[in-house]
Amino acid sequence: QAELRDTMRRSAERLKVISLSWACAREAIAKAEGFDAARELISALSLPDSDDSDDGFAKVGKRGKQLRPDHLWKAWQAGCGPEPFPERSSRRPWDWSAEERQAKLAEWLAAFKRDDAEDFETARRCYDALDAELRELHRGSERAVLKQSRVIGATTTGAAKF
Numbered sequence: 001q002a003e004l005r006d007t008m009r010r011s012a013e014r015l016k017v018i019s020l021s022w023a024c025a026r027e028a029i030a031k032a033e034g035f036d037a038a039r040e041l042i043s044a045l046s047l048p049d050s051d052d053s054d055d056g057f058a059k060v061g062k063r064g065k066q067l068r069p070d071h072l073w074k075a076w077q078a079g080c081g082p083e084p085f086p087e088r089s090s091r092r093p094w095d096w097s098a099e100e101r102q103a104k105l106a107e108w109l110a111a112f113k114r115d116d117a118e119d120f121e122t123a124r125r126c127y128d129a130l131d132a133e134l135r136e137l138h139r140g141s142e143r144a145v146l147k148q149s150r151v152i153g154a155t156t157t158g159a160a161k162f
Contacts, residue, residue: 022070
């Protein structure tokens with residue numbers, strides 16, 4: 001039951017998500033798009049060579065400020081271009097209109113939540129079935145105790161006489 005409760009809690013937390021972090025977005029894009037399309041989109045929305053961070057160099061933007069791994073994702077969500085990487089502006093998904101971007105965000109958010117809703121519902125059904133079974137076991141053991149018991153009645157007045 002504890003494992004089911006944890007699954008339901010995790011799923012419920014993820015279902016509360018109203019906007020996707022970059023980590024969640026990658027997962028959602030992978031679920032919603034085909035393998036090749038997902039790889040292309042994730043690559044376009046990631047910092048160049050962002051997985052190769054052991055070279056000692058940092059990607060910087062305006063005023064020399066280090067870029068966060070989600071920099072391009074946030075820019076894309078906001079409808080901005082891929083600055084400071086202008087060579088990406090003609091690539092998919094940077095060439096999408098604001099309406100196309102919003103539609104894709106909604107689609108990806110739905111894909112992100114879909115599995116969690118299914119996981120939550122499955123865990124809830126299993127939890128309810130186990131809970132009903134456990135309650136029936138308790139009732140059964142209570143019945144067995146009552147069947148084997150002998151009830152002796154006494155009143156306080158009668159007990160006071162002795």
